[in-house]
Amino acid sequence: MTTPDLTSPLRRRRLARTAPSPFTTRVRTVTTVRSLVIGFTTLLVVWQLASMVVARTFAVPEQVLPSIPDILGEFKGLSDYWKGGLGLKAVQDGGDQTYRGAVLALAYGAWTTTLRMLAGFTLACIVGIALGIVIGLSARLRRLSLGPLALLAALPLLAMLPLFSFWFGATTKAAIWFVFYGTVVTVVRATVNAVDNVPRRYTDQARTLGATRLQLFRRVLLPAILPELRAGLTLALTFAWSMVLGAELLGVQGGLGAMMSQAIEFSALGRMVFISGVFIILAAASVTAFSRLTGRLLRWMA
Amino acid sequence: MTTPAIELRDLSVVFNGEAGRVQALSNINLTIDPGEFVVLIGPSGQGKSTLLNVIAGLLKPTEGEILAHGEAVSGPSRERAMVFQEDTVFPWMRVGANVDWALKLRGVAPDERKALTARYLEEVGLSHTAGAWPRELSGGMRKRVSLATAFAADPEVLLMDEPFGPLDFVTRSTLHSIVIRLWSEERKTIVFVTHDVDETLLLADRVLVIRHGEIVDDLRLDFARPRTDDLRADPDAIAMRRRLLDQLGVVDPARAALAR
Known part of the structure; x- marks a missing residue:
């Protein structure tokens, strides 16, 4: 009988993938720092772009969507x-x-x-x-x-x-x-x-x-x-x-x-x-x- | 006269399911002697596993009584440990911890448990996996962990419910020899459920054929041990195999044509 090398991380990961979980629910909601940074940056950029559009269309833009510098102020x-x-x-x-x-x-x-x-x-x-x-x-x-x-x-x-x-x-x-x-x-x-x-x-x-x-x-x-x-x-x-x-x-x-x-x-x-x-x-x-x-x-x- | 390991008297089990009343077992009377290797064989869904669960104490019979070493069975006990058909290795305990827990439940002192865990894992050829998580093992390896756990519980009677069903031929053969070795070393009584005739010929001292919830045949197999694959060529074994296949309702078309 072959005995798998359980010390190798690669082998371990492969085994882990093939072994069926006895549970139907598996939690994968880990929020990483990187995904947070990406999300936050995207939000800032979209906001700034939107505020620039708003500034051209509304009379009092700062009450609708102030620009990022205004907010910081x-x-x-x-x-x-x-x-x-x-x-x-x-x-x-x-x-x-x-x-x-x-x-x-x-x-x-x-x-x-x-x-x-x-x-x-x-x-x-x-x-x-x-x-x-x-x-x-x-x-x-x-x-x-x-x-x-x-x-x-x-x-x-x-x-x-x-x-x-x-x-x-x-x-x-x-x-x-x-x-x-x-x-x-x-x-x-x-x-x-x-x-x-x-x-x-x-x-x-x-x-x-x-x-x-x-x-x-x-x-x-x-x-x-x-x-x-x-x-x-x-x-x-x-x-x-x-x-x-x-x-x-x-x-x-x-x-x-x-x-x-x-x-x-x-x-x-x-x-x-x-x-x-x-x-x-x-x-x-x-x-x-x-x-x-x-x-x-x-x-x-x- | 020795006390029988297991004694069933006028045992019946009735299920009241959505499909109505189902008579799973009717009027079973059975005595199993200590040290016997008994195989329960029969077509699927006709009461084998129900009978085993009743002996284990996991299922209460509708009528009749069960005695284990002369004492009435009222619930599950370590003296009747079970190897289940499904994978029951606890995934949240490391392999070694699974075996260790059985020892702990048996009351073994903590300082003795480590050496015993190592011994039982070695018996099934898994010494190197003590620190692994069960998910890191193959299905056959997890079955061996189940075997080690069951033997670590040191029961008087070991119940096995189609334990090797879904495994491949080579893995099954390995597991058969492990079971036979442990059985002959530790002289346990084993009650083994299967629907596989070859497995039966290889393992059993005694075969009980179960059909429609009743024991329809009770046979002794006296083939010399250790039994090997060559048993397939033994004329007596061939006759026995034929008889069991008939009992299971397997019809060989060629033979049927000859008979006509």
Whole structure:
């Protein structure tokens, strides 16, 4: 019998390609730094070209599509949103507009928004995965939960926001619970499906080897649901960003969304662009980070 | 008198599927002695795998009882480890870890597990793959990992459900000799399901023919071991092969013409 040389990377890759995966879902959502740079550059170029066209057709082009230099010029204005501190007086208290203030305002907003998103998302993951496993393991619970879950998923999320403001006020708490609410259903459904899709042969094999329920859970169920779970969680993560931004846009104080809401009020297009830019970078970076983090757990699939 | 390894009494299995009531097994009575190599053969879909799953404890019989070494079977156990038809090597554990887990579940102390894992992998000729992921192995190699895992579980009875079905001839021959060697070294009871007559002649002490959910024939094969491919030329083996093929419902057109 020939024995393949498993040390050669080429051979390993070839074997990997021919070996069938026991799972139908394979996650390939790794965002590389290069693809981000390419995407960002393309966006800038298209924007600038469009603004040049707009400048020839409209009377007040800077209110429709300002050019890139105009936008860059508005950066300093973001310091209006700095609430003061770190030896820098807030603009509303008579301080000057400074680049340092602008950077501080953006960074603080990004920090606030990220923390709210992470808190809500983490909570949704913990509750959602636990609930999903419990439901997924019981055929009866699965049938019972089908309707309620579909209903919850169909509710227009943003329309629910006033309810959260009513319960928690325009506070961080409201934002966190709103993110939780907006993502937990996705996490539960992904987990239920993942548990349901664990091939029976793996649990049978473990049982005939004498595995206890706990051993079955830890060494078979958890690793087996991971690939599908990862796809669902990535989706929930992007939802979480939309939810936190929505909450801040619609009343919750602080964070990038609240800054955005003020910029919209004053039709400050340049400021809106910067805020969106930071937001997009954060969201993309979080997906990449999540993908890297979970990728280590899924080395066996690669 | 020794306690039988497996004893089935008045065993019946009925499935209530979408197609209605299906009688998968009816009134099976069977005693398997310790150390026997029993082959269950029969056309597909007529109860072989169901019977094996019942013995494993993975499927509850509708009626009747199962005793393993005199004790009633209520669920799966390490004493009745199984090699499945499908690929059941856990892809998230490295090859060595798959074997190691079986040892751990058997209660082997951690410091002894490493040497034992190496030994079982060596038995199936896979020492060099301990650190590899299962996906890096071919189907035949993964089957050998399954074998190593099953023997590492050290069961009293080893159940094998068409384990080598989809493999090529050469790989199957290798695996047959590995099974026979491990069986004769460790004196396990083996219950092996197949629909392959040649595989049966090569492996079995005793053949049970299953058709329509019933045991229709119970034969002893006394051919000397080690059996080789030359068995095909043995007149007794040819007669036995003929008989089994008839049982499976294989009709040789030329022979049918002669009979007429």
